[in-house]
Amino acid sequence: MDPMPIPRDFLLPLPAAEGDLELALVVLFLAHILLVNLMLGGALLTLAAEVRGLTRPAYDRLARTIAATVTVNKSLAVVLGVGPLLAINALYGLWFYTANALTGRAWILLVPLIASAFLLLYLHKYTWDALAGRKGLHLAIGAAGTLLLLAAPLVFLANVNLMLFPGRWGEVRGFLSAVALANVLPRYLHFLLASLAVAALFLAGWLCRRGFDFAAELPGLDRVAVKRELLGVALGATAAQLLAGPLVLLTLPPHGLSWLLLGNLAVAIAFAAAALVLLWRESGIEGPLGPRFWLVVVLLGGTVGLMGLGRHLYREQALTPHRELVAAHTADFRAASLGAEMRLAAGTPRLGPGETAASPGEKIFRASCMACHDVETKRVGPPLREIAGIYAGNPDGLIAWVKAPGRKRAGYPEMPPITMQPPQYEAVAAYILDEVFATPSESG
Amino acid sequence: MDFPVFHLDFLGNRMLVAGIAVLHVFVNHPFAVGAMPLVAALEWSGWRRGDAGWDRLAYRILTVCFVVTTTVGALTGVGIWFATSLVNPAAIGSLIRVFFFAWFAEWLVFVTEVLCIMAYYLTWKPMAGRKGLHVALGAALAVASWVTMAIITAILGFMMDPGSWLERTSFLSGVFNPIYLPQLAFRTPLAMVAAGLLALFLAYFFTRGDDDLRRRAVRWLSLWSLAWLAPAAAGALWYWRAIPAWMAGNLPVALGTQRFAAWYDQLLVVLGVMVAAVLLTTLAGALLPRRLPRVALLVPFALTLVLLGSFERVREFIRKPYVVGEYMYANGVRVADLPLLKEEGILRHSAWARVRDITDANRPAAGAEVFRLACTRCHTASGVNSVFDRLTGLYGAGDWDRETVKYYLLGMHTARPYMPPFPGTDVEAGALADYLVTAQRSHEPVPGAQDVGLDGPAPAGGEV
Numbered sequence: 001m002d003p004m005p006i007p008r009d010f011l012l013p014l015p016a017a018e019g020d021l022e023l024a025l026v027v028l029f030l031a032h033i034l035l036v037n038l039m040l041g042g043a044l045l046t047l048a049a050e051v052r053g054l055t056r057p058a059y060d061r062l063a064r065t066i067a068a069t070v071t072v073n074k075s076l077a078v079v080l081g082v083g084p085l086l087a088i089n090a091l092y093g094l095w096f097y098t099a100n101a102l103t104g105r106a107w108i109l110l111v112p113l114i115a116s117a118f119l120l121l122y123l124h125k126y127t128w129d130a131l132a133g134r135k136g137l138h139l140a141i142g143a144a145g146t147l148l149l150l151a152a153p154l155v156f157l158a159n160v161n162l163m164l165f166p167g168r169w170g171e172v173r174g175f176l177s178a179v180a181l182a183n184v185l186p187r188y189l190h191f192l193l194a195s196l197a198v199a200a201l202f203l204a205g206w207l208c209r210r211g212f213d214f215a216a217e218l219p220g221l222d223r224v225a226v227k228r229e230l231l232g233v234a235l236g237a238t239a240a241q242l243l244a245g246p247l248v249l250l251t252l253p254p255h256g257l258s259w260l261l262l263g264n265l266a267v268a269i270a271f272a273a274a275a276l277v278l279l280w281r282e283s284g285i286e287g288p289l290g291p292r293f294w295l296v297v298v299l300l301g302g303t304v305g306l307m308g309l310g311r312h313l314y315r316e317q318a319l320t321p322h323r324e325l326v327a328a329h330t331a332d333f334r335a336a337s338l339g340a341e342m343r344l345a346a347g348t349p350r351l352g353p354g355e356t357a358a359s360p361g362e363k364i365f366r367a368s369c370m371a372c373h374d375v376e377t378k379r380v381g382p383p384l385r386e387i388a389g390i391y392a393g394n395p396d397g398l399i400a401w402v403k404a405p406g407r408k409r410a411g412y413p414e415m416p417p418i419t420m421q422p423p424q425y426e427a428v429a430a431y432i433l434d435e436v437f438a439t440p441s442e443s444g
Numbered sequence: 445m446d447f448p449v450f451h452l453d454f455l456g457n458r459m460l461v462a463g464i465a466v467l468h469v470f471v472n473h474p475f476a477v478g479a480m481p482l483v484a485a486l487e488w489s490g491w492r493r494g495d496a497g498w499d500r501l502a503y504r505i506l507t508v509c510f511v512v513t514t515t516v517g518a519l520t521g522v523g524i525w526f527a528t529s530l531v532n533p534a535a536i537g538s539l540i541r542v543f544f545f546a547w548f549a550e551w552l553v554f555v556t557e558v559l560c561i562m563a564y565y566l567t568w569k570p571m572a573g574r575k576g577l578h579v580a581l582g583a584a585l586a587v588a589s590w591v592t593m594a595i596i597t598a599i600l601g602f603m604m605d606p607g608s609w610l611e612r613t614s615f616l617s618g619v620f621n622p623i624y625l626p627q628l629a630f631r632t633p634l635a636m637v638a639a640g641l642l643a644l645f646l647a648y649f650f651t652r653g654d655d656d657l658r659r660r661a662v663r664w665l666s667l668w669s670l671a672w673l674a675p676a677a678a679g680a681l682w683y684w685r686a687i688p689a690w691m692a693g694n695l696p697v698a699l700g701t702q703r704f705a706a707w708y709d710q711l712l713v714v715l716g717v718m719v720a721a722v723l724l725t726t727l728a729g730a731l732l733p734r735r736l737p738r739v740a741l742l743v744p745f746a747l748t749l750v751l752l753g754s755f756e757r758v759r760e761f762i763r764k765p766y767v768v769g770e771y772m773y774a775n776g777v778r779v780a781d782l783p784l785l786k787e788e789g790i791l792r793h794s795a796w797a798r799v800r801d802i803t804d805a806n807r808p809a810a811g812a813e814v815f816r817l818a819c820t821r822c823h824t825a826s827g828v829n830s831v832f833d834r835l836t837g838l839y840g841a842g843d844w845d846r847e848t849v850k851y852y853l854l855g856m857h858t859a860r861p862y863m864p865p866f867p868g869t870d871v872e873a874g875a876l877a878d879y880l881v882t883a884q885r886s887h888e889p890v891p892g893a894q895d896v897g898l899d900g901p902a903p904a905g906g907e908v
Contacts, residue, residue, distance in 0.1 A: 005898075007446035007795035010537050011778065015544030072562055075514050079558040082522060082551045089529070089540045094447075097533035101450040104530050104894025111464065111523035118515040169448075173897045333784075333793065340784035350787045371852030371859070379848050380839070416859050 004167045004322070009094050009330040018091070022312065025087035030308045032084050034198060035077035036153070041199020042070040043121065043146040045233070050139060058220030065218065066203060067125050074118060088160075094326065095163035095319065099178070102162060106155045106175035114152055120145030153191055157184050164256060164315060166322040183251035190244045193237045194304075200233035201297060208289040224286060231283035231293075238276055238300070245269070256318030261310055268306035275299035361431025364424050372415070375436060381412055388433055395429040402428075448796050450530040451820045451892030454827035457531040464527050466753050468520035473631070473752060474745075475509045476517060476589045478639025480561075482668060483509065484582030486643075489664070491575040497657050503568050504650045505643055510565040514558070530894075532821055534776035535767040543599050550595040553588055560585035590632065597628045602768070626686040630679030633672040634755075638748045640669030641722065644729065645745040648738055659733045662741070666729025669744075673723060718747045764862035767821075773864035775821045782867055790817050790868040798898065802875050811879025814872050816890055826889040835880060844884055850877035 014021065046066045053060030088096055100107045124142040131138040158178040162169070165182060172178050179185070204227050207214065214223045249265070275296045282292045343349050358366065372380035373387070391398040402425065405415040420428075452460060483506045490498030528536040540547065564581045571578040601623035644665045651658035725744045729736050767774045777785065784793070791797045791810065794817050799810040815823075815831070823831040835844065838852070853873045857865040866873055 005795040008793075010534075010541055011780075012538055012541040015541050072566070075518065075558050075562060078518050078522065079551075079555050082554065083548070085522070085525065086540065086544065086547055086551060089525075089537065090544055093533070093537040093540065097447055097529050097537060100526070100529050101448040101533070101893050102897060104450040104892065107894075108460065108523075108526055108530060111519050111526060115515050115519040118519070119511075122511055122515065170898045173899065174895055177897075333781075336788070337778075337781045337784040340787050341780060343787075344783040349783060366851060367855045368858040369855070371848065371855045374848075379845070418858060420858070 005098075005169060006322075006325045006329045007094060007098070008333045009326050011330070011334060015090055021087055021091045025084055025091060026308050026312050028080070028087060029084040030304060032077065032080040033308075034304070035073055035080050037195040037198035038073040038202055039070055039077045040146075040149055040153070040192075041195035041197070042066055042073055042203070043142075043149055044196060045199055045203065046070060047139070047142050047146055050135075050142065054135060056220075058218065061218050062221060062226065064125075064128055065207070067121075067128075069203070069206065070121060071125060074121065078114070092163060092315075092319070095166070095322075096159070098166075098169060099159040099162040102169065102172045103155070103158055103175040103178045107159065110152055110155050113148055113155075117145045117148035117152070120148065150192075154179065154184070154188055157187055157191070161187070164318045165253065166319075182253050183248060186244065186247045186251050190241065190248050193240050193244055197234045197237035197241075197300070200230045200237070201300070204230040204234070204289065205293065205297070224288065227289060228283050231279060235276070235279045235283055238272065238279065241272065252314070253318075255321075256314040258313060258317050261313045261317065264306055264310045264313060268303045268310065271299045271303040271306070275303065359427075359431060359435060360424075361427035361429075361435060364420070364428040365431050365436075368418055368420065369428065369432075381415055384432055384436055388437060391429075391433060393433075395426065395433055398429045398432065399425045446793075446795050447533045448893030448898070449816045449820060450894050451816065451824075451890060452827075453820075453824045453889040453892070456822070456824050456828035457820065458822055459828055461524070461527045461531050462757070464520050464523045466756050467516065468524060469752055469756055470749055471512055471517035471520060472593065473635035474638035474642040474748070476513045476557075477593050477632075478635035478637070479505070479509045479642065480582065480589045481586035481636070482639045482643055484579055484586055485668075486664075487575075487582060488579045491579065497654060498661075501647065501650055501657065501661060505646050506565055506568070508646055510561060513561065518558075532767055532774075532776050534778075535772055538768060538772060539599065539602075543602070546595055546598060550592055553591045553595065557585065557588035557592055560588055593631065593635070594628055597631060598624050601627050623683070623686050626679070626683040630676065630683040633676035633679055634752070636672035637669050637676055637722070638745075638752065640665050640672065640726070641745040641748050644669070644741045648741040662729045662733040662736060666726040666733070669722075669726045670730055673726070718751060722747055765857065765864035773867070775818050775864055775867065777818075777864065777867040782865060785867040786869060788869070789872050790814060791872060796893070796898065802871055807875045807878040808882040809879075810872070811875035811877065812883075812890065814868055814876045815879055818867050818876075820890060820892075824890070825883065826887045830887065831880065832884060832887050835884075844881050846874075846877045846881045849880055850874050853877060 046063050049059045049063035049066060053063055120141055124138065124145055127138060127141070131141075155175070158175060158181075161182055161184050162172065162178045168181055172181065206212075207218075207230075208223060208227055214221075218226070278292050278296045278299070282290060282296065340349070373382070373384055375384045377383055387398070391401075402418050404417055451457060483502050486502035486505070487499065490496075490502060525536065560581065564578070564585050567578065567581070644662065647658065647661045647665060651661055722744045725736070725740055728740070763769055765773055766779075767776070770779060772778050773782075777790075781793075791800055791802070791813060797813055797817060799806060799813045802810045815825075819831060823829050823834070825831065835849065835852075839845075839848065850870075850873050853866050853876060854870065856863045866876075868876075
């Protein structure tokens with residue numbers, strides 16, 4: 001076994017220019033991951049608000065309002081995932097599919113996992129009134145759905161991580177060992193914190209939007225207090241990235257690092273730091289949502305965009321050496337394959353070790369007859385010795401039989417009709433009736 | 445296949461793809477493609493007559509469709525990709541390179557469809573005062589649902605018969621493959637019939653206690669299904685004729701299984717009886733809605749699911765021995781690479797092979813490796829479609845003769861047109877025969893890369 005497998009790539013051209021596909025991948029993935037953040041963060045905040053609602057019933061209403069956004073965001077998250085999935089399939093199919101296979105059970109379990117999570121979240125949403133008297137059960141349904149949702153990103157992360165390390169493919173033994181590889185868990189933590197921050201920021205904007213009658217929709221709650229709480233969540237989660245971010249960077253295997261990537265990250269961190277300061281000041285203000293909030297959104301949007309670009313830079317850097325090996329191997333294979341095709345067309349295929357040159361009739365016999373007919377003994381059908389005796393001097397009779405085996409004899413299964421070109425019938429008949437008994441039998 | 449070999453030795457890999465794909469069709473055709481125009485038409489009909497009970501019935505049917513399509517439907521749709529990327533990455537990766545823009549366009553329509561169903565369902569009550577606009581939204585949703593199916597059908601048709609793509613390899617020559625339009629002409633009315641029967645099934649629950657509404661709903665929905673039944677039959681005929689002759693030869697095995705191939709005629713009769721049952725029930729519903737027993741509403745929908753399931757199984761099976769017609773065999777071997785693999789061997793040309801060179805000492809182990817690479821996309825050792833069961837069917841339960849098995853492997857594609865040719869050297873066929881003969885009694889399950897990675901225990905009969 002090779003220490004690092006060098007497979008051959010697809011032998012069809014990329015469907016579009018590589019740069020365009022890369023751009024599509026980065027942009028479409030960001031759109032997808034933002035919706036995933038909203039869905040996951042929203043589900044967590046729904047639960048948190050519902051728990052608070054146990055003692056302050058006004059929060060139960062808030063939980064329902066948040067749950068309504070999750071209904072839409074979760075479907076958009078799934079449908080927006082298809083675009084980047086398509087792009088990653090086209091660009092990195094070889095690496096991605098390899099990671100999928102090596103984590104196969106977890107990978108395919110994503111389907112029932114996410115479907116069940118969504119069904120549970122619907123159940124949670126549509127039984128809110130019916131289960132009003134059994135809050136424990138209702139919360140348990142929501143928590144079960146959210147827990148299932150929380151498992152899904154771990155599977156995706158394990159895959160996009162594993163595909164970057166062909167040198168480690170040989171060590172992987174199933175999904176759990178892929179999770180333990182490199183820095184999946186720090187990245188997962190980074191992602192969860194981002195989900196909380198993104199969802200809290202979105203909800204602050206959503207609940208304070210013009211046209212939303214806060215007092216009527218959420219009686220008993222104070223708009224400014226809710227805004228401050230949500231911004232507090234965003235602030236806390238983003239501040240925690242000050243720990244999670246360096247953890248991700250430190251555990252990142254170095255083979256994908258580059259100065260370009262580090263410069264990109266430095267700008268992203270500067271944006272995030274500025275956003276943190278503004279967020280801290282905005283969350284302290286006893287008033288409606290100010291313009292500073294939108295500046296925070298822009299800055300954090302910039303951070304997310306730069307992080308997305310950084311992911312791509314890292315991936316390209318990490319995969320380049322293996323990709324070059326694969327490209328060279330693929331070119332060699334293509335040339336060899338064409339060579340063999342041409343030799344076959346010219347009627348001179350190379351023989352494998354231990355093979356002997358055979359007459360045309362013998363080749364056809366081996367390919368089409370030998371599974372059932374031996375020379376001297378009964379295999380599935382009668383031996384050639386017997387057949388040659390029946391049809392001696394009558395090749396046409398033998399050919400007619402082979403084309404349409406008509407009757408059965410006791411103790412033998414029915415022979416299927418054998419279809420081939422007319423000269424092939426003649427060659428194989430000549431082999432059976434003339435050649436095979438002219439030389440010593442080779443069969444064993 | 446130049447990928448780690450994902451393999452499920454009990455269920456079989458085909459079952460994984462088939463299970464998810466059939467579930468997706470069960471959801472997609474009745475609950476989306478057929479149901480969306482049906483619900484919009486129901487809503488329109490209720491609005492025109494100012495019938496609040498009718499409107500409520502339409503909304504309830506839509507609720508079921510909304511929940512089912514945005515969970516099981518959406519996830520099984522993506523799941524087909526997940527499953528095929530495990531089971532036959534070579535095939536799905538090749539298809540993506542040919543059909544990237546078709547899938548991309550489908551995705552854009554799919555995004556539209558999801559936005560429409562969110563808007564249509566979630567604004568049903570808020571937009572009660574603007575019914576005209578809301579019905580128009582339903583119509584837009586119906587169009588989007590149909591277009592996503594129309595696009596994916598092109599790809600399914602291509603997998604059966606690429607037509608002129610093999611020479612031209614252009615995107616358009618791939619899309620307008622010979623089977624595309626006939627298959628679409630069959631699927632569209634079939635989805636409409638299925639939706640009508642689904643709605644009949646649901647109406648059974650949603651009209652409890654309102655006999656008048658039930659009678660009118662049963663008549664309306666029966667007429668809907670009946671109206672689509674004739675185009676479905678015409679589409680089926682056209683589709684049947686478009687299937688290439690070499691594929692039609694696979695039909696008996698496709699409809700039954702190998703064991704029941706001889707029952708082909710009887711199976712056709714059973715299918716005919718099922719269609720007749722659907723026809724009779726809907727006729728009765730249209731003419732005598734009062735007489736129709738409630739249970740009768742449940743039967744046709746169940747029958748339609750069986751019909752849909754067998755249709756998909758047939759479609760999957762008859763394209764064998766190819767996974768992409770005349771371009772790639774079911775085991776992921778490119779047709780063009782076969783001569784090279786026959787000269788130099790599949791082990792030598794697989795990056796993930798655990799054995800490269802065959803020696804006298806490692807023959808069964810090397811054969812097990814050949815089995816993993818060349819056979820496990822369709823066959824298992826211990827489970828569904830076990831290679832040992834197939835060989836027992838041929839050569840009986842007694843000890844098999846190694847030479848017999850070897851020559852069977854080398855020639856099986858001539859006697860069994862759905863089998864791809866053996867993609868390796870004669871020596872590899874011999875090693876595979878050694879493995880099969882050695883493991884004839886044990887049926888030791890073959891582990892997949894998802895569990896053992898590159899390593900794993902040595903297969904029966906030798907050291908790796």
